[in-house]
Amino acid sequence: MKDNLMVENEIKITDKAVSEVLKIMSENKIPDNFGLRVGVKGGGCSGLVYQLNFDESAREGDTIIEQDKIRLFVDGKSLFYLMGTELDFTDGLKGRGFIFNNPNAVKTCGCGESFGV
Numbered sequence: 573m574k575d576n577l578m579v580e581n582e583i584k585i586t587d588k589a590v591s592e593v594l595k596i597m598s599e600n601k602i603p604d605n606f607g608l609r610v611g612v613k614g615g616g617c618s619g620l621v622y623q624l625n626f627d628e629s630a631r632e633g634d635t636i637i638e639q640d641k642i643r644l645f646v647d648g649k650s651l652f653y654l655m656g657t658e659l660d661f662t663d664g665l666k667g668r669g670f671i672f673n674n675p676n677a678v679k680t681c682g683c684g685e686s687f688g689v
Contacts, residue, residue, distance in 0.1 A: 582635070582637065582646075582654070582655045582656065583610060583637055583644060583651075583654050583657050583658075584639065584658045585640070585642060585644065585658070585659045585660075586658060586661065587640075588660060588662075589659050590641065592661040593608055593642055594641060594642070602626050605628070607626070607629075607642070607644060607645045608624065608625075608626060608627075608642055608643070609625050609644075609646075610622075610624060610644050610645070610646050610654065611623040611647055611649075611654075612654065627645055629645075630645045631647065633647060634646060635647075635648070654672075654674065656674075656675045656676065657673060657676070658672075658673040659673075660673060
């Protein structure tokens, strides 16, 4: 399997999001060698929904993005929709969770859970 390690990150992750990912990994005893799989799939009221989960290793065709102590695994289809995206974390008045600041999204649903291009 050929891994594509990116020199310039197409997807960036804020310091706050890195801290939260590391906290989740620690609390759930997820091994340090795991990475965060970032992706999109069809669904939601705007057409596409974001996905986040942990994966032990990259898959065939994945792009691997390393930032701080985090490795992101992104499949080719998802990368197309996520180029230039910043993954952030908020714990403000509107709720707690990860936020995708995606410059490719031309429409989003009211709850912010789905987007369209």
